[in-house]
Amino acid sequence: MKSLAWNRMDEASRREALARPAQARADELRGGVERIIAIVREGGDTALRELSAKYDRCALEAIEVDESEFAAAEAALDSVLKAAIREAAARIDLFHRAAAPQPVAVDTAIGVRVERILRPISRVGLYVPAGSAPLPSTALMLGVPARIAGCHDVVLCSPARADGRCDEAVLYAARLTGVHKVFKLGGAQAIAAMAYGTASVPKCDKLFGPGNAWVTEAKLQVSSDPDGAAIDMPAGPSEVLVIADADANPVFVAADLLSQAEHGPDSQVILLSPSADLLARVAAEVERQCAALPRADVARQALAQSRLILVESLAQAVEVSNRYAPEHLILQVAEPRALLDRIDSAGSIFLGQWTPESVGDYCSGSNHVLPTYGHARSYSGVSVASFQKQISVQEVSADGLRQIGPCTATLAAAEQLEAHRRAVTLRLEALA
Numbered sequence: 001m002k003s004l005a006w007n008r009m010d011e012a013s014r015r016e017a018l019a020r021p022a023q024a025r026a027d028e029l030r031g032g033v034e035r036i037i038a039i040v041r042e043g044g045d046t047a048l049r050e051l052s053a054k055y056d057r058c059a060l061e062a063i064e065v066d067e068s069e070f071a072a073a074e075a076a077l078d079s080v081l082k083a084a085i086r087e088a089a090a091r092i093d094l095f096h097r098a099a100a101p102q103p104v105a106v107d108t109a110i111g112v113r114v115e116r117i118l119r120p121i122s123r124v125g126l127y128v129p130a131g132s133a134p135l136p137s138t139a140l141m142l143g144v145p146a147r148i149a150g151c152h153d154v155v156l157c158s159p160a161r162a163d164g165r166c167d168e169a170v171l172y173a174a175r176l177t178g179v180h181k182v183f184k185l186g187g188a189q190a191i192a193a194m195a196y197g198t199a200s201v202p203k204c205d206k207l208f209g210p211g212n213a214w215v216t217e218a219k220l221q222v223s224s225d226p227d228g229a230a231i232d233m234p235a236g237p238s239e240v241l242v243i244a245d246a247d248a249n250p251v252f253v254a255a256d257l258l259s260q261a262e263h264g265p266d267s268q269v270i271l272l273s274p275s276a277d278l279l280a281r282v283a284a285e286v287e288r289q290c291a292a293l294p295r296a297d298v299a300r301q302a303l304a305q306s307r308l309i310l311v312e313s314l315a316q317a318v319e320v321s322n323r324y325a326p327e328h329l330i331l332q333v334a335e336p337r338a339l340l341d342r343i344d345s346a347g348s349i350f351l352g353q354w355t356p357e358s359v360g361d362y363c364s365g366s367n368h369v370l371p372t373y374g375h376a377r378s379y380s381g382v383s384v385a386s387f388q389k390q391i392s393v394q395e396v397s398a399d400g401l402r403q404i405g406p407c408t409a410t411l412a413a414a415e416q417l418e419a420h421r422r423a424v425t426l427r428l429e430a431l432a
């Protein structure tokens with residue numbers, strides 16, 4: 001990890017220190033993903049098989065997971081793992097139901113009722129990563145809110161292994177949450193299939209889920225095409241920013257940094273502290289813990305583009321963090337709630353030394369599909385609302401129109417939209 005001191009850096013160095021790693025490959029990615037999307041649109045299921053052979057090194061017969069594969073997955077899974085998946089699903093369900101938007105009805109004047117009603121997005125496509133590690137927890141994070149929202153057709157794609165099968169735990173989690181169809185597809189080709197549809201894969205209205213740089217770029221491209229599909233947000237390579245004070249436990253801080261560094265070579269982790277001593281102790285601890293990790297190679301690549309930054313105060317750490325807008329923000333300080341009010345951009349926040357980021361990844365109940373690359377400045381993580389449309393409804397009585405009609409007519413006249421004005425005045429005349 002590179003060691004830096006915020007107050008000794010000029011603006012260009014600060015910008016470079018907070019730049020995300022994958023951005024440097026943006027042009028190469030854009031062209032590659034454009035080609036994959038075009039190939040899928042042109043070649044449909046045949047192209048999907050060819051792309052799976054090329055990128056996932058698997059020979060697919062059926063693209064869709066059938067009943068026998070679901071049954072075999074359930075039978076093969078360890079009962080302790082199945083219980084943990086059910087336990088996590090229950091807590092995710094509890095939080096997401098409690099946080100779900102509610103219908104609203106308000107009388108904004110006598111005889112003027114305005115409502116907000118909720119409707120599920122009909123056809124949704126979920127992406128569950130499995131390139132370097134299959135993530136059954138992501139199937140829960142997407143499947144649970146889709147079920148609560150009441151989406152009619154829920155399709156899930158996840159890359160197959162070399163044996164042509166999907167990860168058993170991903171299949172179990174998908175079934176548990178009521179996903180209707182699962183396809184053995186990964187990367188940009190999975191996103192293209194769900195956005196445009198093929199003979200096997202139904203076209204979806206909105207796509208959800210995290211993924212590597214190819215998946216994220218494909219989501220962005222299909223969302224800018226009117227024939228494509230909407231997306232939840234850009235949820236790319238995982239990242240974490242930790243703010244730690246001088247008394248933070250370096251063992252815990254290092255463990256949290258490594259937990260996101262091990263996701264992939266494009267991940268990035270940042271530690272901000274006003275204590276040079278703490279930064280040095282965490283650096284040593286990261287080295288020590290990393291050496292013992294099975295994914296040490298992956299973590300080291302992520303650490304090469306990660307930073308330890310000395311700040312002058314916790315207040316400055318908050319300013320830097322808001323500027324970076326991390327996917328995950330951990331406040332390993334004595335009084336984390338004292339900083340919370342000043343945080344304005346982060347996907348998910350973890351308070352205090354007993355709240356590792358991992359609990360949010362799996363089973364505290366919050367959602368782990370979160371905006372990366374600084375998109376936390378304007379996007380939120382996945383929730384039930386992401387799977388719903390909020391529709392407004394209004395009903396005005398004759399008395400209500402007498403109340404608000406003149407206001408409408410005045411504003412319409414000011415905008416020189418005479419037909420708008422008359423839609424009101426003709427009725428007011430009929431009421432006179």
Ligand SMILES: NC(=O)c1ccc[n+]([C@@H]2O[C@H](COP(=O)([O-])OP(=O)(O)OC[C@H]3O[C@@H](n4cnc5c(N)ncnc54)[C@H](O)[C@@H]3O)[C@@H](O)[C@H]2O)c1
Nearest residue numbers: 055129130131132186187210211212235237238263369370
């Ligand atoms: N932001 C979030 O909420 C969140 C949540 C979970 C995971 N993640 C991130 O998701 C990512 C998962 O990535 P992953 O790679 O393990 O799995 P993945 O399923 O996202 O990607 C694997 C697919 O990438 C495609 N691919 C690989 N190399 C390619 C190439 N050279 N050209 C074209 N396509 C290629 C393949 O089709 C393969 O199926 C990680 O970066 C992780 O940090 C983010």
Ligand SMILES: N[C@H](CO)Cc1c[nH]c[nH+]1
Nearest residue numbers: 135137138238239361368
């Ligand atoms: N940290 C990831 C989100 O960036 C989510 C995840 C799934 N499994 C483990 N972690």
Ligand SMILES: [Zn+2]
Nearest residue numbers: 238259260361
């Ligand atoms: Zn994680």
